[in-house]
Amino acid sequence: MASPVTEAAQRIFADLADPQAVNRDAGGAWKAPLWRALEEAGLTLAWVPEALGGAGARLAEGFEVLAAAGRYALAAPLAETLLAGWLLARGGLTAPSGMMSLAPAQPGEPILLDPDGALRGRARAVPFAPEAAHFAVLAQGATGARVALVEARACKVDAGKTLAGDSLGEVVFDGTTALTHASAEVDATELLLMGCIARAVQSAGALGTLLELALRYAGERVAFERPIGRFQAVQHNLARLAGEASAALAASASAADAIERAARFDEGVFLEAAAAKIRCAEAAHEGAAIAHQVFGAIGYSQEHILHRFTLRLLAWREDFGNESLWAAELGRRVAQHGADELWPLIAAR
Amino acid sequence: MNAALHFDPIRLPPECIRLRQEVREFLEGELDSGRRGRREVFNREFSRKVGAKGWIGMTWPQKYGGRGRSHLERYVVTEEFLAARAPVRLHFVADRQSGPVLLRYAPEHIKADLLPRICRGELCFCIGMSEPGSGSDLFAAKTRAVPASGGFVVNGTKIWTSNAHQADYMLGLFRTSPPAADNRRHGLSQFLVDMKAPGIRVNPIRQMSGEHDFNEVVFTDAFIPQDHLLGEIDGAWKQATSELAYERSGPERFLETLDVLIALVRLLGAQPDLRAAEGLGRLVAQLHALRRMSVSVSGMLAAGAEPVVEGSIVKDLGTLWEQRLPARVRELAAFAPSDGAARASFDERLEFATLIAPKLTIQGGTTEVLRGIVARGLGLR
Numbered sequence: 150m151a152s153p154v155t156e157a158a159q160r161i162f163a164d165l166a167d168p169q170a171v172n173r174d175a176g177g178a179w180k181a182p183l184w185r186a187l188e189e190a191g192l193t194l195a196w197v198p199e200a201l202g203g204a205g206a207r208l209a210e211g212f213e214v215l216a217a218a219g220r221y222a223l224a225a226p227l228a229e230t231l232l233a234g235w236l237l238a239r240g241g242l243t244a245p246s247g248m249m250s251l252a253p254a255q256p257g258e259p260i261l262l263d264p265d266g267a268l269r270g271r272a273r274a275v276p277f278a279p280e281a282a283h284f285a286v287l288a289q290g291a292t293g294a295r296v297a298l299v300e301a302r303a304c305k306v307d308a309g310k311t312l313a314g315d316s317l318g319e320v321v322f323d324g325t326t327a328l329t330h331a332s333a334e335v336d337a338t339e340l341l342l343m344g345c346i347a348r349a350v351q352s353a354g355a356l357g358t359l360l361e362l363a364l365r366y367a368g369e370r371v372a373f374e375r376p377i378g379r380f381q382a383v384q385h386n387l388a389r390l391a392g393e394a395s396a397a398l399a400a401s402a403s404a405a406d407a408i409e410r411a412a413r414f415d416e417g418v419f420l421e422a423a424a425a426k427i428r429c430a431e432a433a434h435e436g437a438a439i440a441h442q443v444f445g446a447i448g449y450s451q452e453h454i455l456h457r458f459t460l461r462l463l464a465w466r467e468d469f470g471n472e473s474l475w476a477a478e479l480g481r482r483v484a485q486h487g488a489d490e491l492w493p494l495i496a497a498r
Numbered sequence: 499m500n501a502a503l504h505f506d507p508i509r510l511p512p513e514c515i516r517l518r519q520e521v522r523e524f525l526e527g528e529l530d531s532g533r534r535g536r537r538e539v540f541n542r543e544f545s546r547k548v549g550a551k552g553w554i555g556m557t558w559p560q561k562y563g564g565r566g567r568s569h570l571e572r573y574v575v576t577e578e579f580l581a582a583r584a585p586v587r588l589h590f591v592a593d594r595q596s597g598p599v600l601l602r603y604a605p606e607h608i609k610a611d612l613l614p615r616i617c618r619g620e621l622c623f624c625i626g627m628s629e630p631g632s633g634s635d636l637f638a639a640k641t642r643a644v645p646a647s648g649g650f651v652v653n654g655t656k657i658w659t660s661n662a663h664q665a666d667y668m669l670g671l672f673r674t675s676p677p678a679a680d681n682r683r684h685g686l687s688q689f690l691v692d693m694k695a696p697g698i699r700v701n702p703i704r705q706m707s708g709e710h711d712f713n714e715v716v717f718t719d720a721f722i723p724q725d726h727l728l729g730e731i732d733g734a735w736k737q738a739t740s741e742l743a744y745e746r747s748g749p750e751r752f753l754e755t756l757d758v759l760i761a762l763v764r765l766l767g768a769q770p771d772l773r774a775a776e777g778l779g780r781l782v783a784q785l786h787a788l789r790r791m792s793v794s795v796s797g798m799l800a801a802g803a804e805p806v807v808e809g810s811i812v813k814d815l816g817t818l819w820e821q822r823l824p825a826r827v828r829e830l831a832a833f834a835p836s837d838g839a840a841r842a843s844f845d846e847r848l849e850f851a852t853l854i855a856p857k858l859t860i861q862g863g864t865t866e867v868l869r870g871i872v873a874r875g876l877g878l879r
Binding site for chain 1: 503505506507509518577578581756759760761763764766767768769770772774775776777778779780782783784785786787788789790791794807808811814815866868869870872873876877878879
């Protein structure tokens with residue numbers, strides 16, 4: 150059952166981010182009305198407590214909203230703004246309105262905060278950085294982790310595009326002054342894995358739509374005098390697509406549930422989050438390939454919405470550390486704990 | 499056309515955590531008493547001990563020897579036994595499939611006789627489905643059961659029947675009428691067969707792995723009493739129970755080759771190179787995802803839902819994963835130390851897993867059949 154929050158989000162996506170309409174709208178005029186509606190519904194700051202100006206939704210509700218966004222292949226920084234609000238709230242900082250993103254967005258890129266409030270460092274591949282008004286930054290201060298809020302215009306942003314054509318950028322903090330900052334008990338691994346779970350639930354949503362689109366098309370498209378869905382070879386491909394969509398759904402829902410329940414970010418939660426990232430990235434690759442095979446040439450055209458889903462699925466694999474980086478980290482941890490701990494780790498989830 | 503797939507993030511309830519601890523302590527004790535390292539699958543003494551613990555037929559009513567415990571508790575016991583490669587062959591089929599069928603379709607006096615003995619770990623069952631010329635296509639079965647005074651007389655041959663040489667009973671699918679013009683599934687009936695009855699010959703079939711599970715079972719005028727008919731005459735096709743979904747989605751569908759992954763971790767040591775670490779991480783992530791899918795289906799079944807498509811998907815993905823696992827760990831082990839005890843143990847396990855890999859996507863419903871079931875569930879058939 151979808152929660153009222155998710156239902157509200159779904160209505161907004163259906164009205165204002167319909168993939169067909171977005172695909173025809175080369176100028177991107179759809180985005181401003183959509184964002185306004187999301188803000189009015191309190192969805193952009195869902196993870197910010199009411200006391201700090203947000204909606205105070207549970208983590209699970211926010212992830213449900215992101216799964217719904219994935220079903221529309223939403224090309225707006227909703228996940229990023231949710232994550233930024235969550236990070237700011239960890240430091241007790243009030244979140245501003247408007248689009249936000251977060252830094253770091255890749256592993257191994259420490260950002261330093263001077264005692265006088267100046268940030269130094271570089272964050273690569275920050276999703277939607279060129280469109281964000283603010284960045285929530287996790288930095289290292291003299292006495293531990295600090296969360297900082299920074300105006301985007303105070304930073305140097307080197308704009309780029311993802312495989313799907315969505316904006317991203319390298320953000321350089323060159324003595325940039327933070328608007329506010331506070332200490333917080335959160336580390337970069339936890340932040341990035343929150344991002345990974347967000348991408349996992351988005352991917353599961355997109356794979357769900359991919360399956361629906363492919364099933365509908367296979368039932369309609371006639372070749373060799375029957376709907377192509379009547380051919381066993383096509384049926385088996387669609388069954389595989391359903392399998393990949395299922396694996397992504399199970400892994401992402403499990404990770405979202407795990408982080409909702411977790412009192413602290415332990416090895417079990419690390420497994421859940423990393424596994425969601427890894428398995429959803431694999432499903433994205435397999436699922437996108439199968440869907441394109443089902444659609445044939447029409448699915449390769451700009452006019453068709455298929456690429457809105459397949460390219461975002463592929464692009465999301467890169468965000469917050471690609472799945473190979475997390476697989477190596479998971480593998481190292483498993484090796485460190487030793488052979489006898491592997492099954493107990495799996496069985497405890 | 500309905501593509502709504504459900505994999506709710508179900509967590510095992512607290513009683514499962516206590517039970518798991520109990521099962522591990524039991525297995526630890528058993529392994530320490532000389533069982534460690536033995537590749538043994540069938541052990542009467544072990545099955546009796548498991549029965550004494552109350553872990554066979556544990557979901558069945560107490561009046562038949564069961565413990566009235568939940569399907570999720572049974573899930574925990576099953577996965578711990580599999581992960582430890584415990585020798586459960588004697589009671590596994592009876593616990594998973596045959597018992598539940600008897601519970602549902604056998605007359606009271608047979609239930610009262612057999613079910614408590616299954617629960618005590620005394621009875622081994624086999625499943626007589628495939629025939630020469632009828633494997634995946636069950637409804638092509640030709641072995642006939644013809645009415646005779648007080649029962650039926652059976653003639654024909656079953657094949658690929660696992661454990662028939664050790665089984666006390668078979669649940670057999672026999673033809674009692676020709677297929678109907680409008681329903682080729684009509685005309686098959688399910689029977690309880692006493693394997694010690696006259697007219698039943700079991701011929702061993704050796705496997706390429708060196709094991710012997712398979713048999714050919716030849717029926718020559720074998721008599722089956724009337725009360726051994728299970729359910730409706732000619733109507734066996736309607737009698738698929740929810741256990742079928744448990745069977746498809748259970749932990750046995752992805753844990754069959756788990757020991758090579760554990761042996762790989764031992765071989766790689768605490769500091770694997772980057773390539774091995776990355777490969778290992780992916781395998782662990784895939785295993786975790788499969789298990790979460792499997793637990794989810796079990797939880798949905800226990801809650802009364804019928805996740806038929808989801809169950810088939812778990813088996814399709816799970817068996818392919820456990821089948822590819824030996825090949826993946828072989829690649830990841832290539833640059834690890836090539837001598838020492840960990841390598842010897844790894845090589846031995848890898849060899850066995852490689853030998854059994856081909857059967858994993860065939861037994862209990864082939865990949866092709868499963869994908870057909872998924873396609874039907876998706877509205878394509």
